[in-house]
Amino acid sequence: MTDLGYDAAHMLGAVVLLMSFALLYQRRLFSLLHVFTMQALALAATAAWQAFSHDEPHLYITALLTLVLKAVVIPVALHRIILKMNIQRTIEPALGIGLTMVAGVSLVTLSILLVLPVTEDATALTRENLALSLSVVLLGLLMMISRRNAVSQVVGFMSIENGLILAAVGVAGMPLVVEMSIAFSVMVAFIIFGIFLFHIRERFDTLDMQKIESFRGESD
Amino acid sequence: MGFVVSAIAFLFVMAATGVAARRLPSAPAIVYGGSAAACAVVVLWAAATLAGGGGVAEGWVLPIGLPWIGTHLRADALSAFFLLIVNFGGITASLFGWGYERAHRDSHAGPVLPLFPLFLAAMNMVLIADDAFAFLVSWESMSLASWLLVLSTHREEGTPRAARLYLIMASFGTACLLLAFGLLATAHGDYSFDAIRAHAPSVSAAAFCVVLVLLGAGSKAGLVPLHVWLPLAHSAAPSHVSALMSGVMTKVAVYAMIRVLFDLLGEPVWWWGAVMLGFGALTAVMGVLYALMQEDVKRLLAYSTVENIGAIVIALGLALVFKASHTPVIAALALTAGLLHVANHSLFKSLLFFTAGAVLTATGSRDLGRLGGLIHRMPTTAVLALVGAAAISALPPLNGFVGEWLLFQAILNGPALPEWSLKIEIAVVGAALALATALAGACFVRFYGIAFLGRPRSRAAIEATEVGTGMRLGMAVPAALCVALGVLPTPLIRLFEPAVRLMVEAGPFDDRAYQPWFWLAPTSAIGNSYNGLIMLAVIALLSVLLVLVIHRRASDRLRLSIPWGCGFDGPDPAAVTQYTASSFGQPIRRAFGSTVFRARDQVEMPEPGDTRPARLTVRWTDPAWALLFTPIATAVDRLAERASRLQFMTIRRYLTLMFLALVVLLVMVAVTQR
Numbered sequence: 001m002t003d004l005g006y007d008a009a010h011m012l013g014a015v016v017l018l019m020s021f022a023l024l025y026q027r028r029l030f031s032l033l034h035v036f037t038m039q040a041l042a043l044a045a046t047a048a049w050q051a052f053s054h055d056e057p058h059l060y061i062t063a064l065l066t067l068v069l070k071a072v073v074i075p076v077a078l079h080r081i082i083l084k085m086n087i088q089r090t091i092e093p094a095l096g097i098g099l100t101m102v103a104g105v106s107l108v109t110l111s112i113l114l115v116l117p118v119t120e121d122a123t124a125l126t127r128e129n130l131a132l133s134l135s136v137v138l139l140g141l142l143m144m145i146s147r148r149n150a151v152s153q154v155v156g157f158m159s160i161e162n163g164l165i166l167a168a169v170g171v172a173g174m175p176l177v178v179e180m181s182i183a184f185s186v187m188v189a190f191i192i193f194g195i196f197l198f199h200i201r202e203r204f205d206t207l208d209m210q211k212i213e214s215f216r217g218e219s220d
Numbered sequence: 221m222g223f224v225v226s227a228i229a230f231l232f233v234m235a236a237t238g239v240a241a242r243r244l245p246s247a248p249a250i251v252y253g254g255s256a257a258a259c260a261v262v263v264l265w266a267a268a269t270l271a272g273g274g275g276v277a278e279g280w281v282l283p284i285g286l287p288w289i290g291t292h293l294r295a296d297a298l299s300a301f302f303l304l305i306v307n308f309g310g311i312t313a314s315l316f317g318w319g320y321e322r323a324h325r326d327s328h329a330g331p332v333l334p335l336f337p338l339f340l341a342a343m344n345m346v347l348i349a350d351d352a353f354a355f356l357v358s359w360e361s362m363s364l365a366s367w368l369l370v371l372s373t374h375r376e377e378g379t380p381r382a383a384r385l386y387l388i389m390a391s392f393g394t395a396c397l398l399l400a401f402g403l404l405a406t407a408h409g410d411y412s413f414d415a416i417r418a419h420a421p422s423v424s425a426a427a428f429c430v431v432l433v434l435l436g437a438g439s440k441a442g443l444v445p446l447h448v449w450l451p452l453a454h455s456a457a458p459s460h461v462s463a464l465m466s467g468v469m470t471k472v473a474v475y476a477m478i479r480v481l482f483d484l485l486g487e488p489v490w491w492w493g494a495v496m497l498g499f500g501a502l503t504a505v506m507g508v509l510y511a512l513m514q515e516d517v518k519r520l521l522a523y524s525t526v527e528n529i530g531a532i533v534i535a536l537g538l539a540l541v542f543k544a545s546h547t548p549v550i551a552a553l554a555l556t557a558g559l560l561h562v563a564n565h566s567l568f569k570s571l572l573f574f575t576a577g578a579v580l581t582a583t584g585s586r587d588l589g590r591l592g593g594l595i596h597r598m599p600t601t602a603v604l605a606l607v608g609a610a611a612i613s614a615l616p617p618l619n620g621f622v623g624e625w626l627l628f629q630a631i632l633n634g635p636a637l638p639e640w641s642l643k644i645e646i647a648v649v650g651a652a653l654a655l656a657t658a659l660a661g662a663c664f665v666r667f668y669g670i671a672f673l674g675r676p677r678s679r680a681a682i683e684a685t686e687v688g689t690g691m692r693l694g695m696a697v698p699a700a701l702c703v704a705l706g707v708l709p710t711p712l713i714r715l716f717e718p719a720v721r722l723m724v725e726a727g728p729f730d731d732r733a734y735q736p737w738f739w740l741a742p743t744s745a746i747g748n749s750y751n752g753l754i755m756l757a758v759i760a761l762l763s764v765l766l767v768l769v770i771h772r773r774a775s776d777r778l779r780l781s782i783p784w785g786c787g788f789d790g791p792d793p794a795a796v797t798q799y800t801a802s803s804f805g806q807p808i809r810r811a812f813g814s815t816v817f818r819a820r821d822q823v824e825m826p827e828p829g830d831t832r833p834a835r836l837t838v839r840w841t842d843p844a845w846a847l848l849f850t851p852i853a854t855a856v857d858r859l860a861e862r863a864s865r866l867q868f869m870t871i872r873r874y875l876t877l878m879f880l881a882l883v884v885l886l887v888m889v890a891v892t893q894r
Contacts, residue, residue, distance in 0.1 A: 094872065110883065114890040141882070145875045 005053035009170075012046040013132040016166055017108070020139040020159055024104055025097050029082055029089050029151055033075045036155050040070030043162050047169045059169055066165060074158065074190055078151065081197060095146040103146075107138040129170025136163030154193045161186045221280055221295055223265040224303065224348055227258040231341035234258070238334035247333055252318035255337045259310035262344065266295075266304040267715065274300060274718025279350045279414075285357070292350035292412050297718035298483070299347045301559060302475045304716075305566045306347065309468035310340045312694050316574045317460035319690025323581045324458070330372035332458060339365035339464065343472050352401035352411040359397065359476070363390035363440075366469060369461045370453045382452035389439050389449040396436030397476070400429045404484060413484060420486040430492045433480045434499070441473035442526045443533065444503040445844040450526060451510070455518035455586070459577025460694075462518055466525045467570035471562050474532055481540060482555075482723040490544040494645060496537030501649040504530030504656035509812055511663045512805050513819070513840060517576045517586045520667060521569065524612065527656055528565045531627065532558050534649055538630050539724060541642060548726035550633045553742050555720050556713055556728040557626035563712065564619040564705065568611040571698040575605035578691055579671060582684035588801035590678040591671040597684045600692050602672045607699040609664040611706065614657055617755040618706035622740065624657060625750055629742065659808065666804045674798050707752035710740050802838060813840060 019039035026032040044067040051059030082089070093100065111134035119127045140163060143156035234254040241247040274297030285291040295303065317336065342365050345358035367390065371383045403425045404416045421429060439446035454466045481492065507526030514520040535558030542551035578601045579594065580586055595602040611618035614625075631653070634646030676682040686692075705712055714737075717727045728742040741749030806821070813819035819840035826832040869877075 107883070110886055110890060114886050114893070117893045118889070138883070141875070141879045145872055145879055148872070 005049075008049055009046065009053065010128055012042055012049055013129055013166060013170070015042040016046065016162065017132050017135055017139075020136050020143075020163075021101070021104055023143055023155065023159060024100050024139065024146070027091055027093075029091060029149070030079070032091065032152060032155055033078055033082075036158065037071050037075045039159060039162055040066055040075075043166060044071060046166065050169050062165070062169060069187060070158065070162065074186075077190070077194065078154070081194065082151065085197070091152050092148045093146055094148050100142065100146050103142060104139050107142060108135040111135045111138060126171055130167060133163045133167035133170065136160075136166055139163075150197055154190075154197070157189065157193070158186065161189075221278075221293070221348075224262055224295060224344065225280070225282075225293065227261045227265075228341045228344050230258045231255060231337040231344070234337035235334045235341070238331070238337065242331065242333055248318055248321040251333045251337060252314040252321070255340055256311045256314035258337075259307035259314065259340065262303055262307040263311065266300040266307070269295070269300045270297060270304070270715045270718060274722065286353055289351070289353065289411070291354045292414075293348045293354070294350035294413075295348045297716070297722045298475070298478060301716040301719040302347050302471060302562075303344065305471055305563055306343050306468050307340075309464060309566050309570050312570055312574070312697050313460045313464045313468075315697070316463070316577065316691050316694025317458075319688045319692075319694065320458065320460050320577055320581065322690070323688065328375050329458075330368070330374055332369060332372050332461070335365050335369050335372070336461070339369060339461075343469060346472050347475060350413050352405060352413070352416070355476075356394065356398055356401065360390075360394050362469065362472065363394065366453075366457070366461070366465055369465075370457045372458060372461075373456055376456065378452070379456045382449070382456040385449040386453040389446065393436045393439040393446075396432045396439070400432035400436060400480065403429045403432070404480075416484050417486070423489075426485050426489070429485060430481065430495070433477060434495065437473045437476040437480075438499070438533075441470045441477070441529045441533070442503070442507075443499050443529065444506045444526065445848050447503070447507070447526045448842070448844050448849060451514075451519045451522035454522035454525065455516060459518070459573055459580060462522070462577070463570040463573035466522055466573060467566040470525060470529055471566055474529070474536070474558075474562055477533075477536060478723065481536070482543070488540050488544040490541055490639060490642065493537040493539070493541030493544060494642060496533050496540060497645055497649045500530045500533035500535075500537055501652040501656075502530070503527070503533060505652050505659075506530075506816070508656045508659040508663055509808075509816060510842075512659060512666070512808050513813065513817065515588050515801050517579065517588060517591075517667070517671065518573065519586075520588075520663070521572050521576060524572075524660065524663065525565075525569055527660060528561070528569070528612075530656065531624070531653060532561050532565070534653060535561060535627050535630065537649075538627075538634075538646070541637065541646075542630075542633070543724050545637055545639075547636060548724050549728075549730050550630060550636060551724040552720050552726040552728045552730070553626065553633070554630035555724055556717075556742070557623060557630050559716055559719065560619075560626060560709065560713060561623035563716075564611070564623045564702075567698045567702050567705070568608045568618075568620060571604065571608040571695055571702065572612065574691065574695045574698075575601055575608060578687045578695065579684075581687050581691070583678070583680040585678065585680055588667070588670045591676075591681050592674045592678075592798065593672075593676040593681060594684060595672045597681075598672075598686045600686060601695065604692075604695045604699045605672060606668060607702055609668045611702040613661040613664045615661075616706070617703075617752050617759060619702050619709065620706070622706055622709040622750065622752070626740075626742065627653070629748060662808060666801060670799075670801045670804065677798070677800075707756050708738060709750075709752065710737050713740070802836070809838070809840075816843060817841060 016039055019035055019042060022035045023032065023039070026035055044063045047059050047063035047066060051057060051063060095103075112131045115131040115134055116127055119130060137160050140156050140158075140160035143159065144153050147153060147156065231254075234251050237254070238247065238251045241250060244250075279292050279294030282291045282293060314336075317332075321332070339362065342358050342362035346355060346362055349355035349358050367383060367387055370379065370386060373379050374383070401411065401416075404421055405411045406425070407421065408415055408419050410416075420426075434443070435446065439449075442450040450466075450470075454462050457465060481488065504527050507523050507528075507530055511520050511523035511527060514523060535554050538554035539551045539558060542548070542554060576586065578598065579591065582594070582598055582601075583591060585591065607618070611620040614620040614623075628650065631646055631650040634650070635643055637643055637646070676684075713728065717729075721727050738753050739749060739751050809817075809819050809821075817840040819838060822837040822839065824835040824837065826834060
């Protein structure tokens with residue numbers, strides 16, 4: 001049972017990380033949202049599996065929250081925003097896809113090299129999980145800086161939160177309050193982002209950051 | 221202890237009253253009366269404590285401030301002495317301020333009433349703080365309260381600049397003190413003074429700490445070259461606040477130096493004192509030279525404060541040097557001289573700022589070139605100003621003389637030290653101090669002669685009238701004490717002997733069997749002694765003789781003077797032909813200023829037949845600005861310009877920068893972990 005628990009948790013975590021990579025090379029907004037939904041699903045599955053294998057019922061709540069918020073509400077809302085505002089559906093990367101992938105792989109290497117020696121006392125699962133979630137966080141950051149579109153920056157931010165929740169469910173004994181607060185902060189951030197997108201759109205008729213930057217009065 | 225804490229609480233109540241009742245016509249009377257009463261309670265408590273052998277051993281821990289740490293308060297003999305000085309200054313400033321406020325009703329001025337008690341309370345808190353947090357918080361509140369008080373005259377030209385400079389220097393000073401206390405507490409992480417005393421810092425930490433305290437407290441006290449803010453800020457504030465800042469707040473800075481250098485740092489090393497001696501001498505000479513160049517009365521007084529702080533720092537340096545060489549009796553003599561000068565300076569500097577305030581009230585001017593002849597129009601103020609000027613010039617039998625006399629006794633003990641470099645340094649410092657004292661005499665002859673003697677130089681000076689009772693009372697009290705302490709200094713020295721004993725473990729009168737109360741003969745003064753009563757009698761006798769001789773021999777003699785009026789004989793001689801402040805300062809400006817200040821006189825003489833007046837222009841540069849502050853300001857500007865480019869980047873760039881910083885830090889962790 002423990003072996004199976006370890007393997008399954010490891011696999012689900014790896015799926016979350018894989019989805020992070022998938023986010024990096026998407027060229028269309030809708031497929032970006034689909035990948036993000038899948039990442040959230042994988043995350044919810046991880047949380048549920050941890051709840052089951054470690055017998056910690058409060059993690060079911062985390063799983064449920066993730067499922068409802070991240071996998072349903074946010075993607076649907078973003079989808080509607082994109083349709084309503086008639087945003088151009090392609091993403092212009094600021095950094096080439098190939099280069100982004102290379103950078104992503106090296107970030108994963110860095111986080112593994114970093115986490116594994118630091119956490120020698122912890123259990124194997126915690127260590128792997130921490131390495132995975134740090135990678136997800138770093139990839140989310142990379143996504144935020146390598147995309148010019150505001151919606152994809154929002155998605156990058158959300159995937160950073162996914163990394164944090166992955167870390168939270170992986171470490172045994174994390175109280176529910178932490179997860180709840182993370183979930184609510186994501187919600188708040190999402191609302192703020194939504195309002196911002198509307199305002200930016202109203203003002204500038206575009207969500208392409210490169211075009212918006214030219215309105216600041218200073219040249220890049 | 222309870223008295224002090226409740227007095228401070230009462231001062232806070234007064235500050236609140238000052239806010240609430242500011243529209244009431246009786247508000248100044250309430251607030252200044254309440255402040256004076258609170259200060260009087262503390263003065264009585266401090267005097268009683270000192271007379272009873274000094275200080276409270278048990279501290280108080282109040283549950284306010286940082287959680288689980290609280291605020292440690294304690295008043296030992298040193299605190300009690302400084303409480304006495306500060307609150308006495310507070311009483312006289314409240315008295316004077318009450319009259320001054322009534323005479324200067326300016327609806328545009330910023331609020332003074334709520335801040336004045338706050339300032340007093342903060343100074344008291346610094347003195348009784350017994351942990352580094354309480355000390356720094358009170359220190360910063362003191363700075364901020366006085367900064368706001370300076371800003372209350374914000375409509376006057378020059379005040380905004382003075383206030384900005386003061387804020388920068390005060391922040392710098394607090395930062396230095398913060399670092400100093402951080403160094404003191406690093407070893408054990410406990411910020412209470414007891415814990416710091418119990419753990420002596422390492423040699424290098426102590427050295428850094430000495431430098432930081434000299435920078436931090438020195439910038440507040442006005443050590444050259446950190447004095448630049450002091451004359452501007454002190455002279456910009458309302459006069460009773462100027463008196464508090466100059467006469468009292470600088471003493472709080474001196475307290476900080478004594479507390480850290482003599483008490484918290486443990487056993488001193490001789491070079492600490494050597495550094496202080498050097499800076500003290502520089503400060504004394506430069507301060508008085510600056511003062512001689514000033515035309516503004518209050519600025520002149522503020523620079524004279526710089527000079528006196530120099531003298532006090534010399535005394536502290538001597539005490540440290542002798543303490544380090546294990547001759548505590550001489551250290552006690554030097555520290556006694558320093559503390560006595562602290563008391564004296566707080567008295568006569570308050571008095572002189574009050575007279576400057578009175579002159580400002582009566583004439584509306586602080587410019588020496590627009591005063592003159594005030595002795596006929598403001599006789600009381602003139603007599604009191606004369607007492608202050610004579611006391612600060614160290615003329616016997618006034619208190620300034622006693623302090624300087626004791627200080628020179630300590631300097632004359634310099635050859636008793638083992639280090640040759642110190643023997644020579646002390647001789648040089650002694651010469652510099654003698655020069656500064658003599659120049660201070662010249663400076664105050666100039667001040668008094670130009671402002672009060674001669675003929676009025678402006679319409680305002682002709683129409684001046686004597687100031688009100690509150691102001692006169694505020695001046696008379698310190699003047700009376702200047703005379704009393706000059707004639708009978710020994711009781712005061714006896715009173716603060718516990719403080720000296722606490723710091724250097726010896727008293728000034730040790731191993732001397734009998735010490736009468738009217739006789740000042742400290743041990744190790746090489747057999748010298750001072751008796752104020754004899755001095756007073758001799759001076760009174762000589763003065764009477766002189767007056768008699770003048771009246772007998774000179775008054776009724778025929779006097780002839782040339783017809784062009786410089787002999788002041790005509791019915792309305794032109795006041796412009798009088799000696800002026802700048803002509804009085806010219807010889808000294810020529811002798812010292814041409815090198816130190818690069819002063820240049822330029823005379824513009826009109827052609828014959830031209831009716832323009834001739835014009836004398838004096839140009840001088842301040843070496844502290846030219847050599848230190850202007851280069852620093854330029855460098856800061858350049859750096860700021862570089863850094864401001866960071867403010868004009870796109871969001872993505874910022875994110876990239878943060879991301880890169882994160883990655884670099886993570887790589888560093890990864891590399892250093894293995």
